[in-house]
Amino acid sequence: xxxxxxxxxxxxxxxxxxxxxxxDQLRDAIVDRxxxxxxxxxxxxxxxxxDVSRTVARAALQMLSFEGLVRTERxxxxxxxxxxxxxxxxxxxxxxxxxxxIAIAAAGRMTPAHVAAFKAQLDEEGRFIAERGPNARRSxxxxxxxxxxxxxxxxxxxxxxxxxxxxxxxxxxVIALYGRSGVSSCGHSEHMNILEALxxxxxxxxxxxxxxxxxxxxxxxxxxxxxxxxxxxxxEF
Amino acid sequence: xxxxxxxxxxxxxxxxxxxxxxxDQLRDAIVDRxxxxxxxxxxxxxxxxxDVSRTVARAALQMLSFEGLVRTERxxxxxxxxxxxxxxxxxxxxxxxxxxxIAIAAAGRMTPAHVAAFKAQLDEEGRFIAERGPNARRSxxxxxxxxxxxxxxxxxxxxxxxxxxxxxxxxxxVIALYGRSGVSSCGHSEHMNILEALxxxxxxxxxxxxxxxxxxxxxxxxxxxxxxxxxxxxxEF
DNA sequence: CTCGCAAAAATCGTATGCAATCTTTCCTGA
DNA sequence: TCAGGAAAGATTGCATACGATTTTTGCGAG
Numbered sequence: 001x002x003x004x005x006x007x008x009x010x011x012x013x014x015x016x017x018x019x020x021x022x023x024d025q026l027r028d029a030i031v032d033r034x035x036x037x038x039x040x041x042x043x044x045x046x047x048x049x050x051d052v053s054r055t056v057a058r059a060a061l062q063m064l065s066f067e068g069l070v071r072t073e074r075x076x077x078x079x080x081x082x083x084x085x086x087x088x089x090x091x092x093x094x095x096x097x098x099x100x101x102i103a104i105a106a107a108g109r110m111t112p113a114h115v116a117a118f119k120a121q122l123d124e125e126g127r128f129i130a131e132r133g134p135n136a137r138r139s140x141x142x143x144x145x146x147x148x149x150x151x152x153x154x155x156x157x158x159x160x161x162x163x164x165x166x167x168x169x170x171x172x173x174v175i176a177l178y179g180r181s182g183v184s185s186c187g188h189s190e191h192m193n194i195l196e197a198l199x200x201x202x203x204x205x206x207x208x209x210x211x212x213x214x215x216x217x218x219x220x221x222x223x224x225x226x227x228x229x230x231x232x233x234x235x236e237f
Numbered sequence: 238x239x240x241x242x243x244x245x246x247x248x249x250x251x252x253x254x255x256x257x258x259x260x261d262q263l264r265d266a267i268v269d270r271x272x273x274x275x276x277x278x279x280x281x282x283x284x285x286x287x288d289v290s291r292t293v294a295r296a297a298l299q300m301l302s303f304e305g306l307v308r309t310e311r312x313x314x315x316x317x318x319x320x321x322x323x324x325x326x327x328x329x330x331x332x333x334x335x336x337x338x339i340a341i342a343a344a345g346r347m348t349p350a351h352v353a354a355f356k357a358q359l360d361e362e363g364r365f366i367a368e369r370g371p372n373a374r375r376s377x378x379x380x381x382x383x384x385x386x387x388x389x390x391x392x393x394x395x396x397x398x399x400x401x402x403x404x405x406x407x408x409x410x411v412i413a414l415y416g417r418s419g420v421s422s423c424g425h426s427e428h429m430n431i432l433e434a435l436x437x438x439x440x441x442x443x444x445x446x447x448x449x450x451x452x453x454x455x456x457x458x459x460x461x462x463x464x465x466x467x468x469x470x471x472x473e474f
Numbered sequence: 475c476t477c478g479c480a481a482a483a484a485t486c487g488t489a490t491g492c493a494a495t496c497t498t499t500c501c502t503g504a
Numbered sequence: 505t506c507a508g509g510a511a512a513g514a515t516t517g518c519a520t521a522c523g524a525t526t527t528t529t530g531c532g533a534g
Contacts, residue, residue: 017311018518042485053519054486055292059299066303068396074254075486075525090394097338097397105330157327159305159407160334163400170396255488279515290489291516312495312516476534483528490521497514504507 006034006049019059022050026060030069030080031145031172032138037082041070067166069173081173085223088174092218095167098160099148099214100207103194105155107203114154118195121150125188141172141179147191151198171217178221187217243271243286256296259287263297267306267317268382268409269375274319278307304403306410318410322460325411329455332404335397336385336451337444340431342392344440351391355432358387362425378409378416384428388435408454415458424454 006029026046029035047057061078064070072078083091125147128140145168152164190213197206243266263283266272284294298315301307309315320328362384365377382405389401427450434443 044485055518055520058486062296062299063303066300076527077485087395090396093342093394094396094400097335101334157330158324159327159331159404163331167396281515292488292490295516313497314516478533479531481528481530484526486523486525488521488523490519492519493517495514495516497512499510499512501510502508504505 018050018052019056019063022046022052022057022060023063025050026064027067027069027169028142030064031169032135032142033176034138035080037080037173037177039080041078041080043077068170081170083170083174083177085178085225087170088178088221088223089218091167091170091174092214094163095171095214096211098163098167099151100211102152102155102157102160102164103198103206103210104203105157106151107198107201107206109154109156110198110201115195115199117150118147118198121147122188122191122195125191129188141175144187144191145169145172151194174221175217178223180220180222187213190216239276255287255289256293256300259283259289259294259297260300262287263301264304264306264406265379267301268406269372269379270413271375272317274317274410274414276317278315278317280314305407318407320407320411320414322415322462324407325415325458325460326455328404328407328411329451331400332408332451333448335400335404336388337448339389339392339394339397339401340435340443340447341440342394343388344435344438344443346391346393347435347438352432352436354387355384355435358384359425359428359432362428366425378412381424381428382406382409388431411458412454415460417457417459424450427453 026035026041035041041061043054043057043061046061047054050057061070061072065072065078069081070078071081121143125140125143128136128143131139148168149161149164152161155161190209194206194209194213197203197209263272263278272278278298280291280294280298283298284291287294298307298309302309302315306318307315308318358380362377362380365373365380368376385405386398386401389398392398427446431443431446431450434440434446
């Protein structure tokens with residue numbers, strides 16, 4: 001897969017920072033797996049695709065590299081990240097540490113508006129699971145991540161929210177790479193249980209459910225190294 | 238305080254990324270309080286000081302803005318961050334969530350070499366506390382942060398380590414801004430207690446001590462808004 | 475046909491230039 | 505004297521240019 005095969009919506013909200021817009025689009029493409037891990041993102045190509053100069057494209061790539069979604073090598077360029085099993089484990093270890101606390105914080109701040117937003121989110125999630133098709137799975141992974149991001153935004157801590165944005169994005173990459181199959185529908189019901197606990201203000205239960213949920217997601221991964229990591233990296237897969 | 242009043246060591250390890258070196262130096266200057274919150278960091282000045290073009294200076298400032306140490310405003314430039322009391326609370330809320338878990342992870346991975354490194358670190362910390370002088374306090378804050386960074390590196394999770402780097406740096410800013418006085422010596426003894434628990438592999442105790450330690454640090458802050466935050470921001474203080 | 479090496483092409487790192495925006499200065503009129 | 509506003513200056517956003525490094529291509533020897 002080459003980045004030139006992608007098409008990107010025009011950058012219309014021009015007033016804002018263009019590099020940020022490009023970063024968001026590339027992040028979506030990576031998380032959606034439209035850009036495969038290892039894909040080279042050359043500054044020139046990105047610039048041409050988004051109709052900006054290399055300067056702006058470079059800034060966007062730098063941002064993604066901070067988030068761990070792309071890896072940059074000096075004088076060689078930027079590549080869509082290809083997380084190792086060890087990195088995958090660290091992503092989930094971090095989530096286990098942070099997300100139960102976020103669930104507790106969110107439980108104490110739920111409003112009816114939040115509940116409605118969660119319901120809408122879970123509805124959409126359910127719809128993607130019902131669908132069966134090539135990009136339904138992508139949408140499903142994305143929607144599942146959005147549930148966790150919504151939770152983080154309710155928790156009301158901007159720093160933790162940013163951490164979660166990074167962790168969720170990296171998780172999506174990891175799931176795409178190492179995911180076995182269908183914990184997803186199971187995950188959907190777990191999301192609903194978590195929401196129920198949140199609605200009842202039962203923070204302890206929400207926290208415990210979240211912890212189990214993360215364990216389940218990770219348990220669905222196959223993190224055995226296959227073929228040796230050196231070869232994989234050498235082949236840029 | 239103006240950035241031009243600062244002096245920076247020459248960038249000698251030239252082979253590496255120059256923007257990164259500049260970022261590190263600026264970060265040290267901010268954390269050490271040699272650059273006051275609100276100080277303008279113009280691309281041109283930074284470039285001149287480090288003898289690079291604005292392109293490179295800009296990249297360094299962008300990195301710092303990702304870490305939350307500088308705030309950038311479009312068409313206006315970059316300023317040393319001036320965390321609000323609310324931001325300060327969020328920093329410590331994040332640390333309360335993450336650091337006890339880091340302590341647990343670290344307790345299971347301590348080696349004699351790690352213990353020695355911690356002892357050296359605590360010795361240095363004690364030396365700075367003994368000293369009394371204008372920049373002894375700076376060094377003290379920095380050394381105190383280094384203890385937490387050392388702990389994070391022992392925990393062996395690169396992602397959490399990066400999160401902690403950001404949180405410790407922002408904490409240093411917060412302490413410099415809102416710190417009352419001398420919990421620091423008290424903090425030193427708490428560090429020693431934590432190390433003791435780590436040495437004994439008593440992860441539960443290390444975790445609990447860490448949580449209290451963070452509480453103590455935050456309790457020493459005076460987070461009441463003085464003069465109204467709008468005014469402060471308007472005056473760039 | 476394959477291997478090795480040199481030339482060509484592509485890509486990156488960085489400096490610099492120009493237009494747009496913001497800030498400061500200074501002048502004018504009340 | 506002071507408010508208002510225009511012009512000058514400073515600074516940022518972005519594009520482009522050029523040397524340095526890497527990758528690819530092409531060619532000749534074995």
